[in-house]
Amino acid sequence: MGQENDISEELFAEMKSSRDGLSEQEAQERLAIYGKNELTEKKKTTALKVLAGQFVNLIVWVLAAAAVISLAIGETIDFWVIMFTIAVVIILGFIQEYRAEKAMEALKSIVQPETTVLRDKRLLKILTVNVVPGDILILETGDKVPADAFVLEAVALKIDESALTGESVPVGKTENNTIFAGTQLVHGKCKALVTAIGMETKIGQIASLIQTRDEHTPLQVKITKLSLTLAFLAVLASAITFAIGIYIGAPFGDMLLISLALAVAAVPEGLPLTLTITLAYGMKKMAGHNAIIRKMLAVETLGSTTIICTDKTGTLTRNEMTVEKLFVSETEIDVTGSGYIPKGEFLKRGNNIDVKKDNTTLNLLRGITLCNNSAIEKKGEKWEVIGDPTEIALTVAAAKVDLWKDELETDYETTEEIVFTSERKIMTTIHKTDSGFFSFTKGAPEFVLPQCSFIEKNGERVPLTQKDRKIILDKNLEFASSAYRVLAAACKEESAGADTDEFEKDMIFLGLVAMIDPPREEAKEAVAMCRKAGIKVIMITGDNQETAKAIGRNIGLFDDKNGCGVYEDEKLLRIAEDCAVTGDELEELNDEEFDIIVENINVYARTMPEQKLRIVNALQKKGHIVAMTGDGVNDAPALKKADIGIAMGIKGTDVAKESSVMILQDDNFATIVEAVRGGRTIYNNIEKFITYLISRNFMLIILIMAGISLLGFDLIPLLALQILFINMFNEIMPAVSLGLDPATPGIMTIPPRDPDDNFLKKRNLFLVITLAFAMGIASFLVFEMSDPVADTTMARTLTFATVVSMILFIPLAFRSLEKSVFSIGIFSNHFMITGVTATFFATMSVMYIPKLNVAFGLIPLSPAEWIMPIAVAFVTFLFAEGLKLVIAAVSKK
Secondary structure, eight states, rough: OOOOOSOOOHHHHHHEEEEEOBBBHHHHHHHHHOOOOOOOOOOOHHHHHHHTTSSSSHHHHHHHHHHHHHTTTTOHHHHHHHHHHHHHHHHHHHHHHHOOOOHHHHTTTTSSEEEEETTTTTEEEEEEEGGGGTTTEETTTOOOOSSSEEEEEEEEEEEEEEHHHHHOSSSETTTOOOOOOTTTEEEEEEEEEEEEOGGGGGHHHHHHHEEEEOOOOOHHHHHHHHHHHHHHHHHHHHHHHHHHHHHTTTOOOHHHOOOOOHHHSSSOTHHHHHHHHHHHHHHHHHTTTEEEOGGGTTTGGGGGOEEEEOOSSEEEEEEEEEEEEEETTTTTEEEOOOTTTOOOEEEEEEEEEGGGGOOOHHHHHHHHHHOOOEHHHHHHHTEEEESSHHHHHOOOHHHHHTTTTTHHHTSSSSEEEEEEOHHHHHEEEEEEEEEEEEEEEEEEEHHHGGGGEEEEETTEEOOHHHHHHHHHHHHHHHHHHHOEEEEEEEEESSSSSOOOGGGGGEEEEEEEEEEEEEEEEEHHHHHHHHHHTEEEEEEOOEEEEEEHHHHHHHHHSOOOOSSOOOOOSSSHHHHTSSSSHHHHHHHHHHHHHHHGGGGGGGGESOOTHHHHHHHHHHHHHHHEEEEEEOOOOOGGHHHHOOOEEETTTTTHHHHHOOOOOOOOTOOHHHHHHHHHHHHHHHHHHHHHHHHHHHHHHHHHHHHHHHHHHHOOOOSSSOOOOHHHHHHSSSSSSHHHHHOOOOOTTTTGGGOOOOTOOTTTTTHHHHHHHHHHHHHHHHHHHHHHHHHHHTTTHHHHHHHHHHHHHHHGHHHHHOOOOSSGGGGGGTTSSSSHHHHHHHHHHHHHHHSSSHHHHHHHHHHOOOOGGGHHHHHHHHHHHHHHHHHHHHHHHHHHH
């Protein structure tokens, strides 16, 4: 039987034997046993819970303590500044974390609200949620299937399973086949026995898989780790400062406030805002390149991607099948023209031929047009197409010699269609003509050829010999090896009507049709860029293995000469020697065997969507950051599990989109590569502004600790309110402008970043510590040289001015952490020039606006008095540039 359900084999047999449907009493009893036919949803995170979670934040508690102490000692202005800071941190955290999960709603919308069933020998329309195992469904064209069911009777039944599999071609179903919840009848009707409902259906099983808790992105992990490290250092530094102050006799309340201000200064409150703006700006830029990012924190993960698993059709290729070759009467015929425009020539050995004088070729083209459900129509200057791309290509090829389906059907009236199924892999249409009945069949050559006993050569029917069969199969393999999708065509004539099955026996073989979905022009370049960037590209397709390998070679996906690994095991050698694995071969491998070869495989052909999840798991187990494309409901678990799930915007289902991180609006592989570039840029920029913020914040700690240790509390270089002002308002704009920095040249020529790398790796940590000490000591020297004993307010103002002046120069040094900013263009980031200048002059307001400067403990400076602060700031900038060159030179050694 093979159905996946929650009922026993015995009960299934009992239900199948009854064709009259359940009684109402039986239905109610089963409803009580099996429950409602609906997808159950796990408890969702509410907005209130997310908001409450913002208060479990060390920064918020440190700020709250500082606010309470400020109010207690009468520092009202400090209190309101700190409260404003707390509000900003909480609001930004809430916005950043809260997002609605819509995947379950998308799944629920697939099932229609009412269904027709047979109960008590009567047709009833009931609520879909009340369908139970054993119900007999009565479905017609247009109906959605409400539950997994076993087909009892079928009439020309075709099911659109794209919602489940992503495949656009309707699937023919016959008696004893299984139909699945969420799919739709596009042709015919059926009577079917319900075998599974709700979460026990195939779509229900997928629903349970995609409700798994979202794993933290690498960025979330790193930010959390960094926050904990900074929090520890902040508490340690403020505790040491507090102890020193108390030891030298400073007032307890004032010293506590200064210590808390330092603790706040050590943890960059501007980080959430800067991170959010950086990610949002990166998302906007990616959207301009047709990549819609759904989850903000996952943007950075793109920059860590080591493997991209991509679909072939429409992603690496144009999804415009074009017939390029025919094989008729042992002769190869070239067909010119591309795409869906019916213009082109038929060439034999390079010479144009008149197909209308070649009866066999004409019969072949007539057959592939009539055995076809597509249509093309010219509207204005454009051709509009309807149907499956493969069938459209056949219709277009015949139209190139003026063979049109509607005209042909006047002589060949269609009376019946034997639908294509995944098991049969052939389709047949039966036509009534003046001389009797005629059938045309098309399908996979390996399925059509065995049903043929004759072959048409040069307009004559002759017996099909073994030599003929070998020639045809060899040509089929040759075409497939050259990236062509190959179909065979056959026909049969009967003087009178015959049983349907008889039309697919002893047929006349007409020929082969070779078509290709041309690779996108930009795909080859994008794959080459991935190779330079150290990213492996893997093709996963339901297409023929030889066709997939040929496309892979054409776009530079792999080179057989490089080998696909060395294996002692004969089984592994057989399966992996050509760098390609089929779905059937994948099923042969246990997990241990698959782990051995998975990193050497470039192509997965004839695969099922469910197998994508296994591929993702195997690659992640090897430590890879995996991006995975998908478009069907069955792809949803793999999209959810991948580090970067990428849904197709054009052909993707809603469930695939809701389970993904990124949506390709153009279904184009090159867009993925552009998004990876964007992800790498975003990570680099996050690294820049984090190192900048930390160096600036710890500079304040060094400055205050030096002042208290060497000069005492009365001569502290900066007051608590001044520290908080610098920390909140003097650093955000430069940090944001670093977050919006343009991509560094050559960013796609370096290997992917190690996912375990921290923002404060050795190079960055050395740069941060050294520069923080340099800026802190320089600022302290300004305070000391300003004679704080004679005029403490002037000395603090000059120190404040020095710290503020550093935003004019130091952010420029952080635009590149590896080399001099002069090598990448000092003025190439217009955000920075505008931002730091505006911030500098805005900060001057607390020095020059009367009463405001008094509240902050500052006095206005004359132009001459600005010379020392600006000169010191410029010298620290030159020191930073020199320090990077020293680090680079040491790293090379």
